[in-house]
Amino acid sequence: MKILGIDPGSRATGYGIIEVAKGRLNFVCCGVIRVAAKQSFPERLLEIHQGIAEVIEIHRPNRVAIEEVFMARNPSSALKLGHARGVLVLAAMQRKLPLAEYTPRQIKQAVAGYGNADKAQIQHMVKAILALAKSPSHDAADALAVAICHANHFQTGLVAG
């Protein structure tokens, strides 16, 4: 089973793929879809959608897990994030991939053992869990954390395989 984890963002969207085999989690790849700030917002949406569609096309995950949008202090940035998340969710649906959604709290809990872990702790734990030689960037680590969170839910039987 190959899981694609997504950390949505209107400027930078992290993605990370892990493989679950014999109860072990193996790192496949990770990265960040960055869109140029000089582009119009509609152009950015197109790029985000194309970027994640390409990742799906190349790596063929069986499942997708995406972070739920936290209610931002700034409603206008939550709205932008909603647009970006919309095209990311769409890309998974267009491929008929089962989609799971987790809150930031659930993801932190799954990876670091408590729901208020900070970004550096997530980075550290993702590196340790996947036995990586070096830490992925914040956005990529967050995406891998979403994928790990989803894998845990399978292993504990919380999600039907």
Next chain:
Amino acid sequence: MKILGIDPGSRATGYGIIEVAKGRLNFVCCGVIRVAAKQSFPERLLEIHQGIAEVIEIHRPNRVAIEEVFMARNPSSALKLGHARGVLVLAAMQRKLPLAEYTPRQIKQAVAGYGNADKAQIQHMVKAILALAKSPSHDAADALAVAICHANHFQTGLVAG
């Protein structure tokens, strides 16, 4: 010139197409993309995207105009609307169609002459401007109003043709 106007919604998305020829606005078609409430939200996004892509495919507009999202009192519904609007904007960008965005105030101003016009007035004015035999539904009328607003901006030279 054929303009597609879109009134985005996470449950019902209105669309309306008008043709601008020799300074006249002619009605082409209008309708509403309704998604079943029993569907999951990701499934709805897929249907909204497919629905508008089909309208574009069939009617081949040259330009698209879409309503900007007002800051809803309820942040969670603004977020849902953002997701829906994201996949609608994406559909226009995937077809390389020039996209314009107008606030509800600008649209009401263009169609009814003042920015606080209510839905019934918009319906009435859209029917009159396009010489329709009967009133379109609220959502379809709002979408036609966006298209009319965009056409006006062309005619007054506010948008480069």
